Amino acid sequence: MSRKKNNGYGWIQVLRFIVQLSILAAVVFTIFHTKHISKWMLPTVLLLGVFFCGWVCPLGAAQDWAAWLGKKLRLPRLRVPQGLQQYLQLSRYVFYFLLLTYAFSFELLKGPHHFGAILRGTFYTAGGIFVLGMVVLALFTDRPFCNYLCTGGARMGLLSVLRIFGIRRNTEACGGCGQCTRKCPMNIDVATTDFVRHPNCIGCLQCVSTCPKKCLRYGIMPAPQSKKAPKKS
Ligand code: SF4
Ligand code: SF4
Numbered sequence: 239m240s241r242k243k244n245n246g247y248g249w250i251q252v253l254r255f256i257v258q259l260s261i262l263a264a265v266v267f268t269i270f271h272t273k274h275i276s277k278w279m280l281p282t283v284l285l286l287g288v289f290f291c292g293w294v295c296p297l298g299a300a301q302d303w304a305a306w307l308g309k310k311l312r313l314p315r316l317r318v319p320q321g322l323q324q325y326l327q328l329s330r331y332v333f334y335f336l337l338l339t340y341a342f343s344f345e346l347l348k349g350p351h352h353f354g355a356i357l358r359g360t361f362y363t364a365g366g367i368f369v370l371g372m373v374v375l376a377l378f379t380d381r382p383f384c385n386y387l388c389t390g391g392a393r394m395g396l397l398s399v400l401r402i403f404g405i406r407r408n409t410e411a412c413g414g415c416g417q418c419t420r421k422c423p424m425n426i427d428v429a430t431t432d433f434v435r436h437p438n439c440i441g442c443l444q445c446v447s448t449c450p451k452k453c454l455r456y457g458i459m460p461a462p463q464s465k466k467a468p469k470k471s
């Protein structure tokens with residue numbers, strides 16, 4: 239079996255793993271609280287995109303590591319076809335809307351019998367079990383919680399459309415092999431996009447690390463008008 243050619247950017251993923259592990263350790267040992275992160279969240283999202291999801295979020299990291307384990311164990315992997323993905327990925331926003339509705343209802347339910355507190359406790363317990371299930375599911379498919387359910391990711395993703403820096407594809411050098419698309423954990427069709435301005439992009443740079451022709455670069459983005467590359471004949 240032939241070994242995959244390294245394009246020299248493999249170190250990015252090693253660095254990402256070290257950052258993810260360090261953040262997880264810091265959170266576990268409560269060196270810092272996530273509220274410290276939220277202070278610089280908005281400016282970084284607008285400047286760099288949603289690097290938080292690709293490099294910092296412990297739940298994102300847990301899904302990455304589960305995916306790694308699933309591949310090592312040679313478990314079957316599910317990849318949602320692009321045609322279906324474009325609709326399924328909207329579920330994050332539906333859940334965001336439902337969550338806002340829940341929060342509003344919770345305010346209404348707060349009353350003398352503290353029914354709201356009981357409801358909230360049930361919600362958190364069920365949510366914890368569900369999230370754990372999502373990490374298990376990540377053994378078989380890339381980042382299921384991030385792709386389809388995370389309301390925090392949805393909120394940041396919408397803001398990130400205005401980002402100043404992002405991934406550009408050199409369409410002249412691109413061989414159209416599609417490895418970048420297949421490697422993307424958020425199922426973004428990088429191979430046909432000139433500038434990745436997709437709200438689901440988590441800035442993991444796996445596409446950059448995998449491109450055999452080194453034609454993906456992280457740099458200043460043009461004005462926010464998504465442009466599709468012409469199809470190669
Ligand atoms: S989408 Fe949500 S769970 Fe996934 S990395 Fe981002 S914040 Fe974390
Ligand atoms: S487009 Fe690239 S950086 Fe963005 S999520 Fe996909 S692989 Fe990661």
Ligand code: SF4
Binds near residue numbers: 413418428
């Ligand atoms: S991996 Fe590189 S060469 Fe292959 S389609 Fe993607 S950008 Fe083009």
